[in-house]
Amino acid sequence: MVSNIQKYSIHDGPGIRSTVFLKGCPLLCAWCHNPETQAFQPEIVWYGGKCIGCLSCVEACPHQALKATAQGIVIDRERCVCCGTCTDLCPTLALEKLGKEMTVEQVLAEVEKDRVFYEESGGGVTLSGGEPLSQKEFAVEFLKRCKELGYHTAVDTSGFVPEEVFDAVLPYVDLFLYDIKHLDDEVHRKYMKAPVAPIQHNLRHIVKKGAQVWIRVPLVPTINDAPEHIRRIGALMQDLGLKEIYLLPYHKMAEAKYHRLCLPYTVSHIEEPTAEQMQELADILSKQGLNVHIGG
Ligand code: SF4
Numbered sequence: 472m473v474s475n476i477q478k479y480s481i482h483d484g485p486g487i488r489s490t491v492f493l494k495g496c497p498l499l500c501a502w503c504h505n506p507e508t509q510a511f512q513p514e515i516v517w518y519g520g521k522c523i524g525c526l527s528c529v530e531a532c533p534h535q536a537l538k539a540t541a542q543g544i545v546i547d548r549e550r551c552v553c554c555g556t557c558t559d560l561c562p563t564l565a566l567e568k569l570g571k572e573m574t575v576e577q578v579l580a581e582v583e584k585d586r587v588f589y590e591e592s593g594g595g596v597t598l599s600g601g602e603p604l605s606q607k608e609f610a611v612e613f614l615k616r617c618k619e620l621g622y623h624t625a626v627d628t629s630g631f632v633p634e635e636v637f638d639a640v641l642p643y644v645d646l647f648l649y650d651i652k653h654l655d656d657e658v659h660r661k662y663m664k665a666p667v668a669p670i671q672h673n674l675r676h677i678v679k680k681g682a683q684v685w686i687r688v689p690l691v692p693t694i695n696d697a698p699e700h701i702r703r704i705g706a707l708m709q710d711l712g713l714k715e716i717y718l719l720p721y722h723k724m725a726e727a728k729y730h731r732l733c734l735p736y737t738v739s740h741i742e743e744p745t746a747e748q749m750q751e752l753a754d755i756l757s758k759q760g761l762n763v764h765i766g767g
């Protein structure tokens with residue numbers, strides 16, 4: 472299930488890349504910047520700015536999943552079966568179905584179009600999500616075919632999949648972009664809805680097996696930006712012999728996506744970190760001998 476194929480990406484590994492976003496993630500991070508990739512199933516989204524309020528969709532939905540409210544069209548996710556009736560008839564394309572079943576060869580045909588950019592920039596193809604390794608069969612086959620075609624491959628992962636999945640993709644991955652959101656289990660369970668132990672275990676496991684890893688930390692003020700916590704992430708990297716770390720500042724641009732998906736956005740009270748705050752945290756890691764990058 473593919474959510475999107477983003478061309479000319481410069482934030483998901485070296486050079487110019489095509490990033491393939493797979494849909495579905497076992498974590499539920501409260502601040503997720505891509506909430507449209509959390510569910511494993513297709514979803515309908517409503518764009519308020521395009522809607523003219525004709526209510527054709529509400530009348531036509533065979534499952535009574537749409538309701539007109541003062542805030543606009545609300546989608547009942549329990550009832551919606553993504554039949555596409557409403558998206559087909561909406562005169563202004565204010566409703567859209569997210570998520571598309573694609574074969575490995577179909578996705579490869581898309582990324583092949585930009586081979587020249589990868590070759591000239593030292594780029595390649597990145598598998599992202601959601602959690603791309605949750606779709607094990609697709610991921611293994613896709614990455615294997617990418618290597619056969621000579622692409623540099625990267626996988627952007629939360630680390631929250633069984634160890635055996637990493638073992639299956641390892642021969643075909645040149646670089647892992649590995650997220651660390653929080654090192655404490657209690658906080659991890661609270662905000663990510665999952666334990667942290669498997670993530671740390673898998674990180675150690677793939678490093679031991681010789682994988683190249685860049686760490687990525689989504690920096691969310693008041694949740695994981697305490698200097699001591701950042702220092703602990705640095706210490707873990709030193710222990711593992713890792714060098715590259717990317718600090719990704721939390722931003723509120725995703726809030727509109729939550730509204731479109733009729734999902735609650737529970738972290739609107741959190742302020743975006745300032746450039747000075749980001750630099751202070753980067754300095755802590757630099758002093759630990761790490762190569763720190765701010766942003767994707
Ligand atoms: S059919 Fe489209 S334009 Fe009409 S109410 Fe529904 S979403 Fe809005």
Ligand code: SF4
Nearest residue numbers: 532551552554555557
């Ligand atoms: S996709 Fe089908 S079930 Fe879902 S809201 Fe639209 S018409 Fe109703």
